[in-house]
Every structure is written in structure tokens, then in C-alpha cells.
Amino acid sequence: MPSSPIDGGGFSFGHDNSGVLGSVKTKAEQLENIINPVSNTLRPYLPSIGRMLVILTFLEDSLRLLTQWNQQAFYLRNYRHVPYIFVAVFLLSNICSMLVGSALIMLQKHVMFAVCLLLAVVVGQALIYGLIFDLSFLSRNLSLVGGLVMVLSDSVMRNNVSRGFPGLPELEEKDRKRYYQLAGRIMLVFLFITFLFSGQWTIPRLVVSVLSLALCLMVVLGFKTKLSAAFLVFILTIYNFSANHFWTYATTSARRDFLRYEFFQTMSIVGGLILVASSGAGAISFDEKKKVY
Secondary structure, eight states: OOOOBOTTTSOBSSSOOOHHHHHHHHHHHHHHHHHHHHHHHHGGGHHHHHHHHHTHHHHHHHHHHHHTHHHHHHHHHHTSOOOHHHHHHHHHHHHHHHHHHHHHHHHTSSHHHHHHHHHHHHHHHHHHTTOTTOHHHHHHHHHHHHHHHHHHHHHHHHHOOOOOOTTSOOOOHHHHHHHHHHHHHHHHTHHHHHHHTSSOOOHHHHHHHHHHHHHHHHHHHTSSHHHHHHHHHHHHHHHHHHHOOGGGSOTTOHHHHHHHHHHHHHHHHHHHHHHHHHHOSOSSSHHHHHHHO
16 A cells, blocks of 8 residues: 655655654664564563563562561651551551552453552552652652553453443443553653753763653654664663662662662563563554554
């Protein structure tokens, strides 16, 4: 079928490789040809790896709450002025929700319920700890929520989940899948906003930031999504191990505790990107539209 230009865009999704978009498309296809043999070998394992990484931060956080119960309770009572009975209920419910939700996601059972549990934990902690207006915390947690949405999208595709959120209008399965994938893609890249606007600017950092921004835009738009998500996985993993090396600090160091939290949360976001790399962008994307035109 002949290519058809998108009105007002100045480019087409067809075979016209002229212009910047065409150049990017050609280079991306060359990279895909190189990477495809490896990706084809790993593809059957990617969804399981992605789900495991997404729940990693919740497992680590539940262990943290269990081993640091007294410190967490002291902080909430004395600095957040939460009554002790509510502190105990809050901490215990968080531990149970994270363990149950994580187990259900790995077992691929009642995934909608599991995702809702973990979403409640993310929102509840942001409110109770007073971090809802902290830009770094907010962007990281939006990316984490994006990973959970990708888990839900993966479940819809694999298990034909037919029930939506309680109280919301029912959507066709194909509609839910496409909106989950779109929302997941958009939220996953919020972590890079923090990276772009924090720290001192150097030439290497500028290069990585520009590359990351371009890849994030490709993921959001759904253009060469699997390839761009795979590169973001690589960049974010390298960054995480180099910046959040908590294992180099003494076990009594407060810095170790902070970096450990960021390390596992970042790995969960990597898991969400792996799910994007595995499943693709979905119906609302350039990748899908080019098949039509």
C-alpha cells in the first residue's frame, strides 16, 4: 500500500526515508538487525524478568519496614505526628500489601488486585511521609507506577483480563490494553526528568542527557519503541550501578540506606522498560500507525 503523509506532520510512516525522521529510522533499523539475534533468544524470558524487577523495590521495602520497624515508627510519631495505633496499622498494612501484591504478580494471579494494592502503597507512603510535593520522589514514583501499569498491560495481553477498575466504565479489552501501554510508556520516562535537571553539567553528562531525552521521546511517541526502550534499559542500568552503589558503604551508614532504596526503585523502573521492550508500544503509537500507512 503506498505511503500516506500524516496531515500537518510533514512526514510519513511509509517508505519515504528523507529528512531527519527517515535518517533516524534507517539507523534504528540497522541497529535492530544487529540486536535481533540476541533479542530473539531473550524474548521468551523478558516478561518474567521485567515483572520480577518491577516488584523488587516492594520486596526490599517490606524487608526494610520489618527490620527498621522502631526507626520508622519513631519518625512517623515524632516528625509526622501520626498516632501510634495508626503507625502500627500503616506499617503492617504496607508490609502485607507489598508481599501479597508482589507474590500475585509473579504468580500472574489476580494481577488487577495486586497492582491496586501496590499502587495504594505508593500513594499512601507519599502522603504519610509528606513527600508528595518532592519533585525527585514524585518523578521516581510516577515511573514506578508506569512499571506497574506495564505489568497490568502485560497481564491483559497474556491472560485476556476482562475486568476493569471498580466503578469505572467498562472498556473493550483492546482499548484497555492500548491505554495501559500508552500510560505506562509516558510515566516510565519521568525518572529521566530528575536525571536531566539534577547534578552538575559536564560534557559526558550532557551527551547522555541528550541521548536519554531523545530515547524517552521515542518511547513516549512509540517510535522504534522496542529498540529505544532497550537502550534506556542499558543506560539506566549502568547509571544505577555507578551512582547507587550502596554496597560500598558500611551497614550502619545512613547513606547506604538511602542509596539502597534508590537502587532497588530504579531496578523496578528498569523492569517496566523491559516490559516495554518485550511487548512494544501498542496501538497508540507511531510503530502501529506505520503498519496502517
